[in-house]
Structures are given as C-alpha cells and as structure tokens.
Amino acid sequence: MARTRRMIVLGLLVMSWNPLWAADFLSMSGEELYRRFCAACHGIEGRGDGPVASYFTVEVPDLTLIARRARGTFPRERVARIIDGRHIIGAHGTRTMPVWGEDFTRAELGNPDADEATELLIERLVEYVSQIQRPAL
Secondary structure, eight states, X not given: OHHHHHHHHHHHHHHHOOOOOHHHHHTOOHHHHHHHHTHHHHOTTSSSOOTTGGGSSSOOOOGGGHHHHTXXXXXXXXXXXXXXXXXXXXXXXXXXXXXXXXXXXXXXXXOXXXXXXXXXXXXXXXXXXXXXXXXXX
C-alpha cells in the first residue's frame, strides 16, 4: 500500500514537471515558481492541501503558518535552507520534498552564474512564502 501511494505521488509529480530552460525559471515571479514547484503538495494558498497531499503518510505543512509557529518572525534563512535541501525537516523522514536547489542548479548546467541564479530563484520562493503568512491570532 505504501509503495503504491509513493508511486502515485511520484507519477503526479513527474506529470506536473515539464522541463524548463533556466531562462524560463529566471523569468518567473516567486508566485509563479511557487505554483509550479510547490502548489501540488502545499496547495495554491499554501495551506497543505494540494492535490497530492492526501497521498502522503505525513501531513503536508501549512506554509501560511510558518511565522506564527516561529513566534511571529518569518525565518527566511531556515525556509531557504529547507527549499534548497540544506535543512531536512524531521517530519519528512526520508526527503519526500524535492530539493529544488539541486533541480534549479541542474537546469543551469553550463551557466557560469548557476549558483547565483539558483539563489535568486530560491530567494523569490522565500519572499513569496513570506508574503502568504497569516497574521498572528
């Protein structure tokens, strides 16, 4: 059962992944990047209710509550590290969340400024996620 679920999730993620050239990534806003890479799991509004979220055995985090869970301050660096794969969240166990830093870098192969471009894309995602935070109660 778990293997079947994993295969379904992988299939859905692969179907949603259309190869893009680096220039396509760089022309995208943070919201466009989010919708392209994050919304399938985290949902359009970031509440953890994306179309593939129900296939996971762990709850997909509500990204609109990050600042609230961090006592009112949005942890930009930690969020960037989660996106690029340097910080592994315990709930993910084995890393089911894609490491977008690696994927963005792969798209930039042959570009001498690949690291800078990858950082820019991740910063756009972080900025967008910071903008969708729900206010503290």
